[in-house]
Amino acid sequence: MAIRLQSFNFPKFFVRHQNFEGELMELNSPGFADDFAWEEEFLRKDGDGFSIVRFRSKNFPDKFLRHSDFRIVLTADDGSQLFRNDSSFRRRNGLSGDPEQGWRSYESVNFPGHFIRHRNFHVFVDDKAPKLAADATFKRVDL
Template sequence: MACSWRALPLKVYVDDLVTPKISVTDGSYVSGAIGVRTYQAQARFDNLSVRAFSRFESLLQGSFVRHQKSRGRIDHIIFPAEDAEWRVVPGLANASALSLESVNFPGYFLRHRNGELWLDRDDGSSLFKADATWWRRAGLANSALLSFESFNFPGYYLRHREGLLYLNGISTSTDRSDATFRE
């Protein structure tokens, strides 16, 4: 996967597919191949899959950004797991920003519409592209994490409230916490 605009996280999941056993971020190689090998050991690999995706966990640990019936939400229990997996791609309206494409519904992006977050198919319009484009910002509640600022509504951020995702201005510490995520 070629991606020259940011360092890529590498996370290795075993069995539970929730907690990574290895987690590093490295921008040294932005393209290449993936392989599995052993050194001076006998090993058997079974049910191996490799996916390039990200998950975004709320400060409510164990709650992940996901879609269900096209509505953007956060949840503890995610089935299927792919509903909480996103391809981070160059922004549809501005390649310096980013867009979040669904892993299990390619061509569908998380976008805001009337203040709510929805998973919609890219219709190619300028409005869709702007609504589905986000600026990656330092986390509003914890600068080591991240927040997503709207491309076309500066000062408005992706945030959760009562299990659903919204686009809102941020004014309180609760707002800042609800708009901060761990990748």
């Protein structure tokens, strides 16, 4: 099932790929709706019971969101352990918002304490400073 990732602190904005980089934008560009669509793939549970997931692009199904030098980019799976780690995220309750309303945060598997977040409308993984909590909280919106 395809989803969109809605920003907690900019609720009209969603994570998308543009030029193979993660961006936070309004969903108002005709013809580009699939750039905002992801399949959240469940990989496994970790030792604490959290789901480990990765995000496959709807319109580039061979490509996944991953971090590279802390920037979120869209690239093909090269089969390496590094790629698997860079594209895997621990789904946690939102650092902001009510988890009962679906707010979640996504922690890097290979950089614990670093979460997917937006900064100046570009998407990165960054450390969990309290002032960044709203930037690192998203809601899955089913398509």
